[in-house]
Amino acid sequence: xxxxxxxxxxxxxxxxxxxxxxxxxxxxxxxxxxxxxxxxxxxxxxxxxxxxxxxxxxxxxxxxxxxxxxxxxxxxxxxxxxxxxxxxxxxxxxxxxxxxxxxxxxxxxxxxxxxxxxxxxxxxxxxxxxxxxxxxxxxxxxxxxxxxxxxxxxxxxxxxxxxxxxxxxxxxxxxxxxxxxxxxxxxxxxxxxxxxxxxxxxxxxxxxxxxxxxxxxxxxxxxxxxxxxxxxxxxxxxxxxxxxxxxxxxxxxxxxxxxxxxxxxxxxxxxxxxxxxxxxxxxxxxxxxxxxxxxxxxxxxxxxxxxxxxxxxxxxxxxxxxxxxxxxxxxxxxxxxxxxxxxxxxxxxxxxxxxxxxxxxxxxxxxxxxxxxxxxxxxxxxxxxxxxxxxxxxxxxxxxxxxxxxxxxxxxxxxxxxxxxxxxxxxxxxxxxxxxxxxxxxxxxxxxxxxxxxxxxxxxxxxxxxxxxxxxxxxxxxxxxxxxxxxxxxxxxxxxxxxxxxxxxxxxxxxxxxxxxxxxxxxxxxxxxxxxxxxxxxxxxxxxxxxxxxxxxxxxxxxxxxxxxxxxxxxxxxxxxxxxxxxxxxxxxxxxxxxxxxxxxxxxxx
Ligand SMILES: Nc1ncnc2c1ncn2[C@@H]1O[C@H](COP(=O)(O)OP(=O)(O)OP(=O)(O)O)[C@@H](O)[C@H]1O
Numbered sequence: 001x002x003x004x005x006x007x008x009x010x011x012x013x014x015x016x017x018x019x020x021x022x023x024x025x026x027x028x029x030x031x032x033x034x035x036x037x038x039x040x041x042x043x044x045x046x047x048x049x050x051x052x053x054x055x056x057x058x059x060x061x062x063x064x065x066x067x068x069x070x071x072x073x074x075x076x077x078x079x080x081x082x083x084x085x086x087x088x089x090x091x092x093x094x095x096x097x098x099x100x101x102x103x104x105x106x107x108x109x110x111x112x113x114x115x116x117x118x119x120x121x122x123x124x125x126x127x128x129x130x131x132x133x134x135x136x137x138x139x140x141x142x143x144x145x146x147x148x149x150x151x152x153x154x155x156x157x158x159x160x161x162x163x164x165x166x167x168x169x170x171x172x173x174x175x176x177x178x179x180x181x182x183x184x185x186x187x188x189x190x191x192x193x194x195x196x197x198x199x200x201x202x203x204x205x206x207x208x209x210x211x212x213x214x215x216x217x218x219x220x221x222x223x224x225x226x227x228x229x230x231x232x233x234x235x236x237x238x239x240x241x242x243x244x245x246x247x248x249x250x251x252x253x254x255x256x257x258x259x260x261x262x263x264x265x266x267x268x269x270x271x272x273x274x275x276x277x278x279x280x281x282x283x284x285x286x287x288x289x290x291x292x293x294x295x296x297x298x299x300x301x302x303x304x305x306x307x308x309x310x311x312x313x314x315x316x317x318x319x320x321x322x323x324x325x326x327x328x329x330x331x332x333x334x335x336x337x338x339x340x341x342x343x344x345x346x347x348x349x350x351x352x353x354x355x356x357x358x359x360x361x362x363x364x365x366x367x368x369x370x371x372x373x374x375x376x377x378x379x380x381x382x383x384x385x386x387x388x389x390x391x392x393x394x395x396x397x398x399x400x401x402x403x404x405x406x407x408x409x410x411x412x413x414x415x416x417x418x419x420x421x422x423x424x425x426x427x428x429x430x431x432x433x434x435x436x437x438x439x440x441x442x443x444x445x446x447x448x449x450x451x452x453x454x455x456x457x458x459x460x461x462x463x464x465x466x467x468x469x470x471x472x473x474x475x476x477x478x479x480x481x482x483x484x485x486x487x488x489x490x491x492x493x494x495x496x497x498x499x500x501x502x503x504x505x506x507x508x509x510x511x512x513x514x515x516x517x518x519x520x521x522x523x524x525x526x527x528x529x530x531x532x533x534x535x536x537x538x539x540x541x542x543x544x545x546x547x548x549x550x551x552x553x554x555x556x557x558x559x560x561x562x563x564x565x566x567x568x569x570x571x572x573x574x575x576x577x578x579x580x581x582x583x584x585x586x587x588x589x590x591x592x593x594x595x596x597x598x599x600x601x602x603x604x605x606x
Pocket of ligand 1: 374376379397398399400401402403404406559
C-alpha cells in the first residue's frame with residue numbers, strides 16, 4: 001500500500017514539476033484527451049439511437065439523429081486537433097526549458113563547496129534519466145493516454161452499468177442472472193487485477209535495476225577504460241580478464257533484465273486482454289438474455305459492443321501507459337532531486353559562515369574528537385590537544401595509524417563523528433570552507449594532477465604570473481623537462497588534449513610540490529609526498545623544502561623516523577590515539593613506543 005502511495009506521490013511531484021515549467025502543456029494535453037475520449041462515446045450512443053429508430057421504422061428520426069451525432073463529433077474532433085497542436089508545441093518547449101534548467105543547476109554548483117562526490121553521481125543520473133525518459137513530450141503523451149483512457153473507461157462503464165441495471169428487478173430470473181454475472185465478472189476481474197499489479201511492480205523494479213546497471217556500465221567505461229593510469233596497470237598486471245569479466249557480468253545482467261522486462265510487458269498485455277475478455281463474455285451473455293426476454297431493444301447490442309470495444313482499447317492503453325508513467329516518475333525523481341539540490345547549494349553562499357581569524361599565533365584545537373569512516377570502526381579515538389601552527393612539526397606513526405585522517409579532520413575535509421575542532425577558538429564547521437582551505441598549502445601522498453596545462457596545474461588558475469610560476473618550481477629536472485616541451489608550461493596534460501601528455505611520477509610529484517610553493521597559504525602540510533624516495537633522499541628532500549619554505553611553518557606527515565629530526569614538535573600517533581608529543585630528544589627519553597620506532601629504523605640513517 002505504502003509503495004502505491006509513494007508512486008502516486010511521485011507522479012504528483014512530476015506533474016507539479018511539469019506545471020511549474022509550463023502552465024499550459026499538461027492542461028492542453030488533458031483537455032485534448034478528454035475530448036478525444038468523448039467523441040467515440042457520442043458516436044456509440046448516437047448509433048444505438050439511430051439503429052433503434054431504424055428498427056422501429058422511424059426513418060426521419062434516424063436521419064436527424066445521424067446529422068446531430070456526426071456534427072457534434074466533427075466539432076469535437078476539430079477542437080481536439082487544435083488542442084493537440086497546442087499541447088505538442090508546449091510540451092516540446094517545456095522539455096527544452098527543463099533541459100536548460102538541469103544544465104543551469106549543474107552550472108551553479110560550486111565544486112569548491114561540495115562535501116562529497118555524491119552530487120556528481122546525481123548529476124550523471126539526472127542527465128541520463130532525462131535523455132532515457134524522452135522528457136516532457138513523452139510524459140505529456142502518457143498523461144494524454146491515461147486521461148483519455150480513464151474518461152473512456154468511466155463513460156463506457158456508465159453505458160454497461162445502464163445495460164446491467166435495465167430490467168434488473170423485473171423477474172427473479174433476471175435478479176439471479178444479473179447478480180451471478182456480476183459476481184463472476186468481479187471475481188475474475190479482481191484476480192486478474194492482482195496479477196496485473198504484481199506485474200506492474202515487477203516492471204518498475206526491473207526498470208530501476210536497468211538504470212542502476214546502466215550507471216555501473218557508464219562508470220566502468222568512464223573510470224576504468226578511459227583512464228590511462230588504469231589501462232597501464234591493466235596491461236602490466238594482466239588484470240584485463242578480471243576487469244573484462246566484471247564488464248561482461250554487468251552487460252549480461254543488463255541483457256537478462258531487459259529480456260525479463262520484455263516478457264513482463266508481454267504478459268501484462270495478455271492479462272489486460274483477459275480482463276477485457278472477461279467483461280465481454282459475461283456482459284454479452286447478460287445482454288442477449290435481456291434482449292430475448294424483451295427488456296432491451298436490439299439496438300442496445302451496439303451499445304454493448306461499442307462500450308466493450310472502447311473499454312478494451314482504453315484498458316490496454318492504461319495498462320501499458322501506467323507502467324511507463326511509473327518508470328518515468330522514477331527517472332524524473334533524479335531530475336527533481338537535482339533541481340531541489342540546486343536551491344540547497346545556492347543557499348550555501350549566504351549561510352552566515354564566518355571567515356577564519358588569522359593571528360600571529362594560530363592554534364588548532366581538538367576537543368574530544370573521534371572519527372570513523374562510513375563502513376566501519378573508529379579510526380581516531382577521543383583526541384583532545386592544542387596544536388600551534390609554528391615552526392616545523394611532524395606527525396609520525398605506523399601505516400594505518402590515522403595520520404592522513406587526522407590531517408583531513410584538521411582541514412575540515414572530514415567532519416568528526418564526535419567532538420569539535422576549533423581554529424583560534426572558532427568551530428571550523430562555522431567557518432567559510434573556501435577561506436579556511438585557502439590557509440593551507442597541502443601536498444597529499446595521493447596528490448592529483450589534472451587534465452589542464454602544466455602552468456594551470458601549478459597555479460590552479462588560467463590567469464597566472466608566469467615568472468612566479470617558474471620560481472615555484474624547485475626541481476631542476478622539472479624545469480628542464482618543461483622547457484623542452486613544444487608548448488612549455490602551456491602543454492596540456494592527459495587525455496583531454498590530443499597529445500595525451502603523461503608526466504612521469506616524479507614530475508607529477510614535483511608539480512604538486514610547486515603548486516604548494518606557489519600558493520599563498522599560511523601553513524604547509526606535506527603528507528608523505530616523497531614516499532617513493534629512499535630514506536636518505538627523503539631527508540635531503542624535506543630539508544630542502546623546510547629551508548625554502550622557511551617563511552611558512554610546516555607539518556610533515558611520515559612514518560619514517562629520519563625526517564622527524566627536522567621537526568621542533570613531534571606528535572606520535574598509534575591506532576588513532578596520540579601516545580606522545582615532544583621533541584625528538586624528549587620523546588626518545590620518555591616514549592617507549594617512539595624509541596622502538598626509532599631503533600627499528602635508525603640503522604637505515606647511519
Ligand atoms: N575512505 C575510507 N573508508 C574506510 N576506511 C578508511 C578510509 N580511508 C582510510 N581508512 C582507514 O582508516 C585508517 C587510517 O587511515 P589513514 O590513511 O589515516 O592512515 P595513515 O596513518 O595515514 O596510513 P599510511 O601511513 O599508510 O598512509 C586505516 O585503517 C584505513 O584503512
